[in-house]
Amino acid sequence: MAALSAWFWNERFWLPHNVTWADLADPAPGVEYPKAGHLFTALPLALGIFAVRILFERFIASTCARSLHIQPGVGRRAQPNAVLEKVFTSITKNPDSRHLDGLSKQLDWEVRKVQRWFRHRRNQDKPSTHTKFCESMWRFTFYLCIFTYGFRFLWQYPWMWDTRHCWYGYPYQVMTPGLYRYYVTELAFYWSLMFSQFTDIKRKDFKIMFIHHLATVGLISFSYVNNMTRVGSLVMCVHDASDFLLEAAKLANYAKYQRLCDSLFIMFSVAFFITRLVIYPVWVLNSTMFESWAIVGPYPSWWLFNFLLLVLQVLHIIWFYLIARIAVKAMLRGKVCNDVRSDIESSSGEESNTPIEGPKASFHTPKGENGTNGHCAAAKARGQNHSSG
Numbered sequence: 001m002a003a004l005s006a007w008f009w010n011e012r013f014w015l016p017h018n019v020t021w022a023d024l025a026d027p028a029p030g031v032e033y034p035k036a037g038h039l040f041t042a043l044p045l046a047l048g049i050f051a052v053r054i055l056f057e058r059f060i061a062s063t064c065a066r067s068l069h070i071q072p073g074v075g076r077r078a079q080p081n082a083v084l085e086k087v088f089t090s091i092t093k094n095p096d097s098r099h100l101d102g103l104s105k106q107l108d109w110e111v112r113k114v115q116r117w118f119r120h121r122r123n124q125d126k127p128s129t130h131t132k133f134c135e136s137m138w139r140f141t142f143y144l145c146i147f148t149y150g151f152r153f154l155w156q157y158p159w160m161w162d163t164r165h166c167w168y169g170y171p172y173q174v175m176t177p178g179l180y181r182y183y184v185t186e187l188a189f190y191w192s193l194m195f196s197q198f199t200d201i202k203r204k205d206f207k208i209m210f211i212h213h214l215a216t217v218g219l220i221s222f223s224y225v226n227n228m229t230r231v232g233s234l235v236m237c238v239h240d241a242s243d244f245l246l247e248a249a250k251l252a253n254y255a256k257y258q259r260l261c262d263s264l265f266i267m268f269s270v271a272f273f274i275t276r277l278v279i280y281p282v283w284v285l286n287s288t289m290f291e292s293w294a295i296v297g298p299y300p301s302w303w304l305f306n307f308l309l310l311v312l313q314v315l316h317i318i319w320f321y322l323i324a325r326i327a328v329k330a331m332l333r334g335k336v337c338n339d340v341r342s343d344i345e346s347s348s349g350e351e352s353n354t355p356i357e358g359p360k361a362s363f364h365t366p367k368g369e370n371g372t373n374g375h376c377a378a379a380k381a382r383g384q385n386h387s388s389g
Helices: 002-008 021-025 036-067 082-090 097-107 111-125 129-155 177-196 206-225 229-254 258-295 300-333
Strands: none
Touching (some): 036 129, 036 177, 082 097, 097 111, 177 206, 206 229, 206 300, 229 258, 258 300
């Protein structure tokens, strides 16, 4: 274990030339540098955030949903049938024509009746609009609060206005209490998303979003350990800037305020473009790749950090392409198109006229929970993220 630890924490990988862990271990009185051990604070905080979320959804979000006449409950249930239930649970939830013909003959039912049973059975497992509203309201509240805090915090520091300050004196940069709270809260939130993903609405992109949250946790932790927290705080703020608009659009959709929903989604699309495809590459990547090269110089973890940020930029481009498609369809059709990351897939053409779920995305992008591989792709760009990762 000692050999493994020494290999993992190799100074020549993590730190610039002529800097050692010992140099950072004993700062002057009143000065604190980031340490890997600080990140353990995020785990109990994540459990606390998860508990707050449960209370928020049950007592605040649920009350708001009822005030908007969004009631809990499920739609029409499928009539009990042991044969079809066995097929549904063991073979397929969306039978093809061969299965439908076989079941029709076995039960002496019309094919359309069998199709209808499977549709009702799938919708039976589908979460109610009330549940989805409460989840989105929690994410909207958190994203708005953390973006407001991050923006107000960064406003008073010089590296927001001149990104070269991210690298002056690096890595001997003091970890202030405000920056620590910002980092640990973001990290704890993504840990809480990993926990809650097993109890949330099940999405088709469950595995992708889980990997996204894991990658986000890794990137936030990585930037903290080697004290790239100044530029990391900029990355987090940029990614948080559009996520609350997406959740707001989803809330409007669940409340059946379609015009508001469409307007908010267009605003989200514009904000996503400005923050992820303009500010992020011009402001953040320019600093991490070129300003840091001139001031600090490259070293192994610097290469890895920039590689991960470049991968993130590629994802931004992919996500925006998917978002733009939805936005264009919204303008052409007069409403936001069906959520491609829908919770339950349609079983056949007869279901093509079912009500839309609305603009979801994930950045929920890779932040929110709504990611490309389905929900309006938008959310993922959180996020998201939201990946300050």
